[in-house]
Amino acid sequence: MTYRMIAIDLDGTLLSPDGSVSPKNKAAIRKVLNAGLLVCFATGRNWTESLTILDAVEHYDTAVFVGGAMVIDTRNGQTLHRTAMAPQLARDVCGLIESLGHAALALQDTGEAGVDYLASADVELNEATQNWMQVSTAQIRREPDLPHHPHEHTIRVGIVAAPDEVMRVKKAIKQRFGDRVLCQILYVPAYAVEVMEVFDPAVNKWEGVLHVARRRGVTPDQIVAIGDDVNDIPMIANAGLGVAMGNAKPDVMAAAKRVIKSNQEDGLAEFLDELVRTHLVEPAENPAASERE
Template sequence: MPSRSACRYDLLAVDLDGTLLDRRDRIPARNREALHRAHESGVRVVLCTGRAYAETRPVLRELGLDLDAAVTVFGALVTDVRTERPLAATPMDADTGRAVAEVFLAHGYPPVWLSDGANGVDGFEFEAPRRHAGYALWRAWSACRIESRPTPLPGDLPPPLRISIIGEHDSLAEVAGSLRTQVGDRIVFNELRVPSARVTVLEAFAAGVNKWTGIRRLCNAWGIDPQRTVAIGDEVNDVDMLRSAGLGVAMGNARPEVQSAARVVTASNEECGVAQLVERVLSGEI
């Protein structure tokens, strides 16, 4: 078992798309081996992603580690990996969720209402005229169990962890402006690339949600000093955790604003930047 004597950190939070995973949506062998070494040394490895838990499950299986918890849905859901039961969830309230969905529908976009997976359903989709071609790609790729519902919005929907739409960047910027004006004080939202599904997504969450809030929940539960954490990512939805972790690390393929939020920049996901970072952390170099 590797020695912990040189390592100054107790928790490693790792983003998936554009970070741990390569462009084929797989874990390179070098990255997998590095996370196994970190786990064996006593560092808590936590996958921390914007994906739904159902979309994270295949990565957990491929990684092959006996992990304790995963932070998914941008921090809105923290799950016990062994039992697959939620440890914490932060959904929008029903009124806010409906207001967000109505903004999307008013712009002609069909919203996807993601819930917690209870009763065998991960979420709900609604019809609208501006269904982007990328939506079919996401549906073909995603492991989420999505049920179609009619509009107007029914009254029996569960509280949403996330409501999202897929579209082109310029059009989504207009929708984001409406979100900011109409419900901006009740939500947070991101516009980001999803390389594995080859789409751009505008997604809304309850106010206060981000990946770092999920990591902090685990630090509190496990008695870990938040300054003894490492977080690594590549997208705008990683910025909060990179700024807040004891060591924030951006990928070489990350956007400039993400790299500027980090203390360290590692190699790209195609160059196994996660493995290179883990090797430096375990050796005590950083």
């Protein structure tokens, strides 16, 4: 089997433990691009939070953001696909989170809302959230009464907190909303924080990757997907070749066809070099035309 597209997670995969793009990883990305492979970044971050990484790699193409909820042409800043939360569901989730003593963080469609996050103004921010707000490049606006906000541009709702509190809130969310939401916990090493994220249940990275693949005439079996955390499982389990990092969580490794070295060891770079060296890649058809879509 030869592959035409590779979906690459950012935190814990492309990024080193310190949150940087290593020279080896940057060089490997350039190598697969020069070989004609389509590279699609697929991250839980929003576009704003990913800009410094795109700049570091110098690759601007269609990418998957917010865990699959948004697909954006990063070259032109155009949103190609968006799965927002139902406004009443977003209001109800914010209300439950605030009732449990936490500030809700409502991620927005930045292009429409003019801000990245709305954060509860009626609840005191915990230390983890304050630290995250200090280091994040996102634009954050404190907003009163989020349980009654219109939420016409809310993509997800979440919290930043200590691990035991994240688990407590997740349990309450699942008890209250069940299958009406997708609720997951992620660790973001670049910010050294643990976050709980609540989405519309239709959202996952694989759906976002498929949206990109269909635009480029790529079939699922021609996709390589690489990641390390729970939000990477759908794309790793369904891609033609699913790859887990050596630092991945056990459930991610179990879903993968292959496990490579960790991000500390530049495992991504070594794997991409192998793909090109063993001719397991096939140039995309007229990639320049695809970029002009």
